Amino acid sequence: MNRYFKAEITKNLPLNSKNNLLTLFPLEPVIDPEPGQFYMIEVSDSYNPLLKRPFCCLRKTPDNMQFLFTVRGKGTALMKEFRKGQVIHLIGPLGSGYPEARKGCTPVVIAGGTGIASLFSFIERTPDSSRVIYGAKTKDELLMLDELRKAGIRLTVCTDDCSFGEEGMVDQIFMNFLRSNESIRTSCVLYACGPRPMLRAVAAIARDNNIKGYASLEENMACGFGACLGCAVNTVKGYKRVCKEGPVFPIQEIVW
Ligand SMILES: Cc1cc2nc3c(=O)[nH]c(=O)nc-3n(C[C@H](O)[C@H](O)[C@H](O)COP(=O)(O)OP(=O)(O)OC[C@H]3O[C@@H](n4cnc5c(N)ncnc54)[C@H](O)[C@@H]3O)c2cc1C
Ligand code: FES
Known part of the structure; x- marks a missing residue:
């Protein structure tokens, strides 16, 4: 399965003045993430900013994926403007997740x-x-x-x-x-x-x-x-x- 995929925004809920809960519907089959792995999220379809930004997946269900983000700079300010129906590109899951605790720990x-x-x-x-x-x-x-x-x-x-x-x-x-x-x-x-x-x-x-x-x-x-x-x-x-x-x-x- 490809790690590069498109997803449609279904909700971008402000939780307070700095934090949003973003819900996406993947438009193609995606790999299930391990807890702690992350995704590079495209914040703009122009070249400004050019680079995707890294975010952990808060939760993935069979139907959607959720991300929790704090507005820090240009990229996350653009994410705050994400609207329902908008389609964005993501790459992931990437990196290493949290190993399970050994039995008895x-x-x-x-x-x-x-x-x-x-x-x-x-x-x-x-x-x-x-x-x-x-x-x-x-x-x-x-x-x-x-x-x-x-x-x-x-x-x-x-x-x-x-x-x-x-x-x-x-x-x-x-x-x-x-x-x-x-x-x-x-x-x-x-x-x-x-x-x-x-x-x-x-x-x-x-x-x-x-x-x-x-x-x-x-x-x-x-x-x-x-x-x-x-x-x-x-x-x-x-x-x-x-x-x-x-x-x-x-x-x-x-x-x-
Ligand atoms: C593996 C990984 C997972 C992450 N998961 C999440 C997540 O689930 N939710 C979330 O809100 N954020 C997460 N982050 C942080 C998030 O990626 C950054 O806050 C974001 O890239 C900032 O982009 P920006 O364009 O808004 O800010 P920029 O314009 O790039 O930077 C604005 C200001 O914020 C500072 N800044 C940038 N990145 C960070 C950072 N990581 N920590 C502290 N200060 C920073 C910069 O130095 C600068 O002063 C994660 C980062 C990594 C590496
Ligand atoms: S962001 Fe390029 S090597 Fe990690």
Whole structure:
């Protein structure tokens, strides 16, 4: 099956002033993505901007695909203007997804902001025993909460401005969680996606507590398929391309 396909926009729902939930209907057969894999989305049919932008698939059903996006710059501002009926091109699924947790390990998922998009389908597939810590700057920026509550997981939410859930950032909540869950500390495997400073802090806690796991990196990309080296990051095994060897890496492999 081809990774290059066309899809029709069926809905582009604003969730708040910065975030939209985009629903597409693929117009040709598509490959099912693994949780954590991503797509390059064409944001304009002109040459400005020329480059497609990378986004994780929030959810795929037999009929449609959903993406959650934050407006950051030119490309995502154009995506906010996507209209029902418009046809766009995508490439994907690309990159590596999240490996499943080994039997007997408890997945601990840590998401910051739109990092939840990368982890959402993983969460939907994980067992009830999974723990999820999800944080955002404000209550308004906590997305997909109702769906997460329905997933039957043990969810802790927090906001930087204390407007909802627990007070503090996800790394502090993760630290508190480890202090009060000694038995899980020795058997957990981490899955994290969010802003780089958050991932760095979570990786440091994981290292200090000898916890293994995975982080998905959201670097700027150009080609999206390994040709330009524009997305390379430093790892303990040398430079690696986020679009090809990633975006999901063992968390202790990244030189933070
Ligand atoms: C594998 C992968 C999966 C992603 N999945 C999602 C997703 O599901 N939802 C989502 O909202 N975003 C996701 N992103 C980030 C998204 O691709 C960028 O926000 C987007 O490309 C920005 O395009 P733009 O044209 O609007 O901004 P640009 O004009 O390219 O940049 C505007 C500003 O935003 C900054 N910027 C650009 N990209 C990023 C980034 N990745 N992180 C932080 N700052 C950035 C730039 O440095 C610049 O300051 C993902 C990125 C990767 C690599
Ligand atoms: S974006 Fe070109 S190599 Fe990754």
